[in-house]
Amino acid sequence: MRTTKAATRLLSGLLVLSVATPALAGVVTGWQKAGTDPAGYDVGTETLASGTAAYLQGLKPAEGGSGLLLQHFAADDYRGKRMRLTARLRCEDVSTMGAMWMRVDRAGKPLAFDNMMNRAFRGTAEWRECSIVLDVPEEADTILFGMGLSGPGTLWMDDVSFQEVGSDVPVTDLMQRPASAGPQNLDFRE
Amino acid sequence: MLTRIATAILLALSILLSVNVAHAAEGTVPGWFKAGDDPSGYAIGTMETDGGHAAYIRALEPRVPGFGTLMQSFEPGQYLGKRIRLQAQVRVMDVEPGWVGMWLRADKDRKTVAFDNMKDRHLTGTADWQECSIVLDVPDDADNMAMGLILSGPGRAEWKDIRFEVVGEDVPVTDLMNRPLPKAPVNLDFQK
Numbered sequence: 001m002r003t004t005k006a007a008t009r010l011l012s013g014l015l016v017l018s019v020a021t022p023a024l025a026g027v028v029t030g031w032q033k034a035g036t037d038p039a040g041y042d043v044g045t046e047t048l049a050s051g052t053a054a055y056l057q058g059l060k061p062a063e064g065g066s067g068l069l070l071q072h073f074a075a076d077d078y079r080g081k082r083m084r085l086t087a088r089l090r091c092e093d094v095s096t097m098g099a100m101w102m103r104v105d106r107a108g109k110p111l112a113f114d115n116m117m118n119r120a121f122r123g124t125a126e127w128r129e130c131s132i133v134l135d136v137p138e139e140a141d142t143i144l145f146g147m148g149l150s151g152p153g154t155l156w157m158d159d160v161s162f163q164e165v166g167s168d169v170p171v172t173d174l175m176q177r178p179a180s181a182g183p184q185n186l187d188f189r190e
Numbered sequence: 191m192l193t194r195i196a197t198a199i200l201l202a203l204s205i206l207l208s209v210n211v212a213h214a215a216e217g218t219v220p221g222w223f224k225a226g227d228d229p230s231g232y233a234i235g236t237m238e239t240d241g242g243h244a245a246y247i248r249a250l251e252p253r254v255p256g257f258g259t260l261m262q263s264f265e266p267g268q269y270l271g272k273r274i275r276l277q278a279q280v281r282v283m284d285v286e287p288g289w290v291g292m293w294l295r296a297d298k299d300r301k302t303v304a305f306d307n308m309k310d311r312h313l314t315g316t317a318d319w320q321e322c323s324i325v326l327d328v329p330d331d332a333d334n335m336a337m338g339l340i341l342s343g344p345g346r347a348e349w350k351d352i353r354f355e356v357v358g359e360d361v362p363v364t365d366l367m368n369r370p371l372p373k374a375p376v377n378l379d380f381q382k
Binding site: 027028029030031032038039040041042044045051052053054057059060071072073074076077142143145158159160161162 | 226227228253255256257287288289309314342343370371372373374375376377378379380381382
C-alpha cells in the first residue's frame with residue numbers, strides 16, 4: 001500500500017513535470033535534475049570498476065516529494081517506432097521507491113508512460129537490468145527519460161541504451177495497459 | 191600595567207570591529223538578493239578585489255544538494271524588442287562537484303520566454319577570472335527581466351565588472367530555451 005501511494009506520487013510528479021525551468025539542472029552532462037523537490041536530491045556521476053554510473057541521492061528529501069535525473073529530446077526520428085530504454089540500476093537504503101522511467105509527450109501532455117511502478121526498487125539491491133518499451137505515436141513531439149527517487153536513499157544508473165525494437169517485444173506502457181478482466185491477486189501472493 | 195590593559199582592550203575592540211565589518215559585508219549586496227531552491231545553504235556578500243569590487247555567493251556546507259543564486263530583477267521597458275548582452279568577469283573556487291553560471295531571463299506572465307544560464311559552458315572546480323557573455327532577444331511583450339550568478343554545489347563563485355547593453359543583430363543569441371531539442375539522447379554512458 002505504501003509503495004503504491006509512493007508510486008502514485010512519483011507518477012503524478014512525473015505527469016505534471018515541466019522542463020521549462022532549466023535552471024534546476026544538475027551536474028551530469030546532457031542530463032538535468034528536476035522533480036517536485038529538486039533541492040532535496042543530489043545528482044552526479046561516479047566512476048566504478050564497471051564504468052561510469054550516474055547517481056540520484058535523497059539528501060534531505062521533503063516528505064512526499066521526488067527527485068528526477070532526466071533528459072529530453074525531439075521525437076521526430078522515433079515517430080511510429082517501438083522504442084526500448086534499457087539500463088542497469090542498483091540502489092542503497094531506498095526507503096520509499098526508486099525507478100527508471102520514460103515518457104512520450106505531445107505539447108507537454110503524456111501520450112505514453114512507464115515508471116516501473118509495478119517493479120520499482122526499494123531497500124538495497126544489486127545491479128539489475130531494467131527495460132521500458134513504449135510506442136512513439138505519430139503526433140509525439142518530445143521523449144523524456146531518466147530515473148526517479150522518492151525519499152532517502154541512493155539510486156545508480158549505468159549502461160543506458162535506447163533502441164528500436166520489433167512489434168514482438170511487448171510494450172510496458174502504463175497508460176495503455178487494459179484493465180484486467182476480473183479481480184486479481186486476492187490472496188496477495190503476487 | 192595600565193598601558194597593557196589599554197592595549198588589550200584596544201586589541202579586543204579592533205577584533206570586534208573587524209568581525210562586525212566582516213558580518214556587514216556578508217549577508218547583503220545592495221540591489222541584489224539571494225534566491226534559489228536552497229538559499230539557506232548559501233551566503234552572499236561583497237569584497238574588494240584587484241581593481242574594484244566584486245560580489246560572491248558561497249556554499250555554507252561542503253555538500254549542498256540545491257542551488258543558490260545572487261540575483262536581481264527589473265522592468266524590461268527600455269529593452270523590449272531589443273537584443274541585449276550581459277557580460278561579466280566570473281571566477282570559481284572549489285566548486286566540485288557542481289557548477290557555476292551567469293544567467294539572464296525574460297518573463298511574461300510569470301512564464302520564462304527567454305533564458306540562458308550557461309549550463310552548456312559552465313564553470314566548475316577552481317578557475318581564475320574569465321569573461322562570460324549571454325545574449326538574449328527580449329520579446330516585445332516581456333514584463334519582467336532577471337539576472338544573476340548561480341552556484342549549484344559547494345565552493346564559491348565571484349563576479350565583477352558586470353556590463354548590460356543593447357547589441358546589434360550581428361551578435362548571436364545564446365538563448366537555451368528557444369534552441370531546438372537534440373535529435374537523439376546523449377551521454378548514455380555518463381562519460382562526458
